[in-house]
Amino acid sequence: MTRHFLRDDDVTPAEQAEILDLAARLKADRFAAAPLAGPQTVALIMDKPTLRTQTSFTVGVTELQGAPFLVDGAKAQIGTRESVPDVARIIGRQVAAIVWRTYAQSDLETMAQYAGVPVINALTDDFHPCQLLADLLTIREHKGTLAGLTLSYLGDGANNMAHSYLLAGATAGMNVRIVTPAAYQPRQDILAEAARIAAATGGSVSVLAEPGEGAAGADVVVTDTWASMGQEDEKEARAVAFAGYTVTAELMATAAPDAIFLHCLPAYRGYEVTAEVIDGPQSVIWDEAENRLHAQKALLAWLLAENEGGTDA
Numbered sequence: 356m357t358r359h360f361l362r363d364d365d366v367t368p369a370e371q372a373e374i375l376d377l378a379a380r381l382k383a384d385r386f387a388a389a390p391l392a393g394p395q396t397v398a399l400i401m402d403k404p405t406l407r408t409q410t411s412f413t414v415g416v417t418e419l420q421g422a423p424f425l426v427d428g429a430k431a432q433i434g435t436r437e438s439v440p441d442v443a444r445i446i447g448r449q450v451a452a453i454v455w456r457t458y459a460q461s462d463l464e465t466m467a468q469y470a471g472v473p474v475i476n477a478l479t480d481d482f483h484p485c486q487l488l489a490d491l492l493t494i495r496e497h498k499g500t501l502a503g504l505t506l507s508y509l510g511d512g513a514n515n516m517a518h519s520y521l522l523a524g525a526t527a528g529m530n531v532r533i534v535t536p537a538a539y540q541p542r543q544d545i546l547a548e549a550a551r552i553a554a555a556t557g558g559s560v561s562v563l564a565e566p567g568e569g570a571a572g573a574d575v576v577v578t579d580t581w582a583s584m585g586q587e588d589e590k591e592a593r594a595v596a597f598a599g600y601t602v603t604a605e606l607m608a609t610a611a612p613d614a615i616f617l618h619c620l621p622a623y624r625g626y627e628v629t630a631e632v633i634d635g636p637q638s639v640i641w642d643e644a645e646n647r648l649h650a651q652k653a654l655l656a657w658l659l660a661e662n663e664g665g666t667d668a
Contacts, residue, residue: 391421
């Protein structure tokens with residue numbers, strides 16, 4: 356059965372740690388693995404605006420000795436011009452893996468059902484699991500461990516980043532706090548699944564409303580844009596709804612003294628975070644952005660080895 360990475364809990368705690376260990380090794384020696392030698396081709400389908408995802412996967416596939424093939428979603432019109440199952444069968448017969456940055460999680464799952472090769476979620480409306488691998492790698496680099504740390508995410512609790520922090524953080528044994536207004540709660544099924552995982556890993560998940568309480572004592576403070584892709588027309592309304600949730604120096608002062616700040620980018624200084632914080636000494640966003648490359652290379656190498664039944668990565 357083909358292994359995919361469609362959401363954060365598609366890997367076990369042990370597998371997540373294995374991928375992060377491999378990412379650290381590949382960061383130390385960027386050309387230590389060549390699972391795509393041939394070169395084999397990886398399809399990179401980009402339906403949504405992209406900078407870090409397209410850059411990191413293109414560079415990553417190349418450094419794994421493969422050939423990245425960029426598919427322009429606007430031209431391919433997957434699901435409109437041709438059905439997702441038809442596209443999956445066409446592309447899957449010609450590539451080693453498919454990376455898709457798209458809208459509906461259900462479309463991604465359909466792609467995985469018919470492709471016959473590993474499919475990786477490079478972002479959907481529900482989850483952003485590749486970003487979380489990079490974030491966990493970054494936290495581990497700066498903190499030395501993941502289990503037992505408290506991570507506070509402030510902002511839109513119903514978006515893909517909040518959902519992925521819940522699942523990936525719980526898988527890593529972290530204490531994940533989602534700090535959000537009542538109208539922007541995480542999906543209850545995802546929250547319940549994260550709680551189930553946390554019960555087995557020693558972590559915890561909670562949803563809080565008050566920013567000061569949510570950030571208090573946190574080892575990691577995170578935010579994201581208040582208006583995700585497709586929500587730009589809600590920017591003004593969301594600025595009102597999230598008033599008080601801006602990550603400021605004063606809010607960071609309530610976290611642990613050695614707390615670090617993360618943001619998946621793009622960031623809007625003066626809205627979800629102040630320039631003083633994101634450009635300040637506690638911010639590790641540039642390490643985080645670079646780590647997309649190393650984490651995704653490790654994920655690709657690990658998935659290819661899993662689907663071949665080997666461990667040569």
